[in-house]
Amino acid sequence: MNQLAQRLTPLVSYLADERAHTGGWTPGIRTDEAALSAMTAQDLWALFRAFVNTREPIEPDKGWLKDQDALLHDIIADRGITAIDDACVIPSATDPRLRLWRGDITAIRADAIVNAANSEMLGCWAPGHLCIDNAIHTFAGVELRLECARIMREQGTPEATGRAKITPGYNLPATHVIHTVGPIAAGHPSDRDRELLASSYRSCLDLAVAHGLHSIVFCCISTGVFGFPQQEAAEIAVRTVRAWLDRHADTSARADRSGEPADSDHDSTPTTPTVIFDVFGEADEHIYRQLLGIPGNQAA
Structure with missing residues (x-):
């Protein structure tokens, strides 16, 4: 053995x-x-x-939890950890605030990664399922489901589509996980689905700034079993993130000039987070390369 x-x-x-x-x-x-x-x-x-x-989501034995944490830490380290400034995380040729990376989102060190969650917010319950929700909960450890369960008990209702919650990353290289529920499009998104998908991206960015985070890694929200077409979802993602960054940068600039927040409905901060779009497959990589103006065929 x-x-x-x-x-x-x-x-x-x-x-x-x-x-x-x-x-x-x-x-x-x-x-x-x-x-x-x-x-x-x-x-x-x-x-x-x-x-x-x-x-x-029940508390485990403390000794077991300590052994689990040590094991997950070592497994993740042995697989290799990517930093957002590594050469394989490629900046957009047209917007330096945006980057592209192709790889396993549980292996990147950043202030936050985004989890495509469901409305229960407790992770995927299918044994060994290869969805992002399952992977994030597996490598974060059982603490993540415990924390999500605590949040949902306090909330008392399922998480609304287009909203987001933040938790620690526990054993993940990422410091935090931002969980968002994207729309279920089943291959045919409505205008409401498009707005809700954009809302998911904005909600994640709002949380990142509210918690003083300097980097956030987005997965491809809603494009898996939720059935949002990949091309259109990517276009919404890039357009929404750019618009949010532009608006936030403008708000911050006006606040700097006046010495007071320019918009009481939004936090002001001197910097906006670096945004990394994480893709896992070749098709998504090709789409994001086109949208971000990145030549070539490899982002991993």
């Missing part, structure tokens, strides 16, 4: 024992000590992720 398997085994054993008492999803295979000791690190990781994805 290699070192990763040795570290995963007690974590998975705890989760399996916990699930036997709480009920819920089970893997349909043996999870006793003998069975776990015979598994590969890859199988143990898949089992760990599945248990975490389907785990209710």
